[in-house]
Amino acid sequence: MALYPVALEGEIPVGTNIVVEIEGRSIGVYNVNGEYFAIHNYCPHQGAEICKGPVCGTNMESEVYQFIYGRDQEIVRCPWHGWEFDLKTGKSLFSDKVRVRSYPMQIQDGQLFITVGK
Amino acid sequence: MNQEEKLPVIDCDVHNGFRSNHDLFPYLDDTWKSQALLRGGGLPLGGGLPYASPIGNKRKDANPPSGLPVGADPDYMIKQLIEPFNVEYAILCSDSMIAVSSFADADYAAAMCRAYNDYLIAEWLPKSPTFKGLLCIATQDPIQAAREIDRIAPHPDIVGVSIIGGSRMPYGQRFFHPIYEACQRNDMPLVIHPGAEGSGIFNPPTAVGYVSNYLEWHSCLPQTYMAHLVSFVCEGVFEKYPDFKVVLSEGGVTWLPPLLWRLDKNFKALRASTPWLKRLPSEYVRDHCFMTTQPIEEPDNPKHLKMMFEMFDAENMLLFSSDYPHWDFDDPTKILKQFPLETKRKILSENARALFKL
Numbered sequence: 505m506a507l508y509p510v511a512l513e514g515e516i517p518v519g520t521n522i523v524v525e526i527e528g529r530s531i532g533v534y535n536v537n538g539e540y541f542a543i544h545n546y547c548p549h550q551g552a553e554i555c556k557g558p559v560c561g562t563n564m565e566s567e568v569y570q571f572i573y574g575r576d577q578e579i580v581r582c583p584w585h586g587w588e589f590d591l592k593t594g595k596s597l598f599s600d601k602v603r604v605r606s607y608p609m610q611i612q613d614g615q616l617f618i619t620v621g622k
Numbered sequence: 623m624n625q626e627e628k629l630p631v632i633d634c635d636v637h638n639g640f641r642s643n644h645d646l647f648p649y650l651d652d653t654w655k656s657q658a659l660l661r662g663g664g665l666p667l668g669g670g671l672p673y674a675s676p677i678g679n680k681r682k683d684a685n686p687p688s689g690l691p692v693g694a695d696p697d698y699m700i701k702q703l704i705e706p707f708n709v710e711y712a713i714l715c716s717d718s719m720i721a722v723s724s725f726a727d728a729d730y731a732a733a734m735c736r737a738y739n740d741y742l743i744a745e746w747l748p749k750s751p752t753f754k755g756l757l758c759i760a761t762q763d764p765i766q767a768a769r770e771i772d773r774i775a776p777h778p779d780i781v782g783v784s785i786i787g788g789s790r791m792p793y794g795q796r797f798f799h800p801i802y803e804a805c806q807r808n809d810m811p812l813v814i815h816p817g818a819e820g821s822g823i824f825n826p827p828t829a830v831g832y833v834s835n836y837l838e839w840h841s842c843l844p845q846t847y848m849a850h851l852v853s854f855v856c857e858g859v860f861e862k863y864p865d866f867k868v869v870l871s872e873g874g875v876t877w878l879p880p881l882l883w884r885l886d887k888n889f890k891a892l893r894a895s896t897p898w899l900k901r902l903p904s905e906y907v908r909d910h911c912f913m914t915t916q917p918i919e920e921p922d923n924p925k926h927l928k929m930m931f932e933m934f935d936a937e938n939m940l941l942f943s944s945d946y947p948h949w950d951f952d953d954p955t956k957i958l959k960q961f962p963l964e965t966k967r968k969i970l971s972e973n974a975r976a977l978f979k980l
Contacts, residue, residue: 563897568858571897586891598890
């Protein structure tokens with residue numbers, strides 16, 4: 505397990521992200537309403553650079569013919585085929601088994617770190 | 623007789639014909655009897671279809687010795703179908719009744735269905751313990767149709783609700799939901815049967831309009847079923863009515879797996895259009911839908927049919943049907959030859975026994 509410094513708090517404003525290269529891997533770091541999350545910049549479907557996709561909300565699980573918009577800024581949508589992934593867990597919204605790889609983050613003294621490896 | 627010929631058969635598509643155009647008159651009240659008279663009997667004979675099969679739509683060896691029309695003599699049906707093919711139950715679907723949904727007058731269509739259902743119970747179901755019936759409803763007025771389901775479904779020999787494939791709109795849409803609510807309330811599967819696609823007030827039988835002849839019309843029937851099926855799933859019918867079951871009758875079988883692949887793939891990207899779906903579309907189809915076998919597809923290489931069956935839950939979703947006495951009859955001892963005995967047993971009778979609670 506290794507900690508990699510990726511940015512200072514404040515360098516990634518709410519609702520934005522950066523993409524960093526760590527151990528040859530492209531990783532996106534997102535500020536979701538003040539919390540930080542890191543995902544592999546690689547869609548599990550066909551390998552698109554998922555961090556080029558929009559960050560958005562979506563229609564949440566509902567009753568038939570109800571539309572409830574929510575989770576604003578918590579979803580990244582793949583730029584190619586539109587699959588939705590939960591930035592907080594990496595899980596796709598259609599199956600728990602389909603997920604983009606996510607990495608734990610730590611903040612120490614205003615510095616953001618990504619944990620890579622076990 | 624080998625073991626397979628002894629397998630019991632539940633035939634999920636048997637057509638009980640009318641003796642004459644006036645069969646329903648004793649069951650119609652005077653308002654509608656006079657209407658029916660003005661319409662030459664008022665039955666949707668031939669389904670009102672703008673096509674005619676050049677070889678007719680009946681088997682040529684099925685004329686009863688009694689002189690009654692093909693399919694209209696219960697005794698001959700027993701002799702020609704029930705006994706030789708070891709039919710434990712025959713699910714009677716009417717011959718053309720459900721085509722009344724193509725009529726413009728919703729109240730006339732509903733009255734004809736009420737008369738037919740009373741006639742079915744009085745004149746067919748008592749003829750043999752093997753006869754079970756589908757009650758017919760007209761789709762123009764779903765509230766009235768739901769009332770008819772409530773009225774007829776409690777009869778012990780009624781096992782399902784029949785509507786036609788032809789429609790003015792896809793069946794998943796909310797306009798039709800009272801019918802599905804009534805089916806669920808009465809524990810009745812809904813059986814969709816083709817026959818009048820493109821006639822009367824219905825939309826054209828294909829997405830590009832009217833094909834020229836019966837050959838094309840019949841071959842394109844799966845188009846209608848594809849649209850209805852996708853609509854049922856995406857409109858959330860199976861979320862709203864979790865015990866509701868649908869049988870797609872006589873519309874082919876092998877088109878299903880590729881359609882579901884396509885639907886699942888699109889859902890992964892577009893699920894926000896249908897946020898009420900909690901599982902992949904194909905999972906709803908597997909749990910809520912059945913298909914009758916006839917007319918089974920006959921690829922040049924029979925192994926290809928087996929491969930198609932492996933691509934979906936065929937052994938649990940298929941229900942045998944012969945379509946007796948129509949021209950494209952399937953023989954239960956012939957169509958499933960390449961399948962293991964247990965698969966045959968399920969398709970020939972066990973799936974239908976569970977679905978229709980026989």
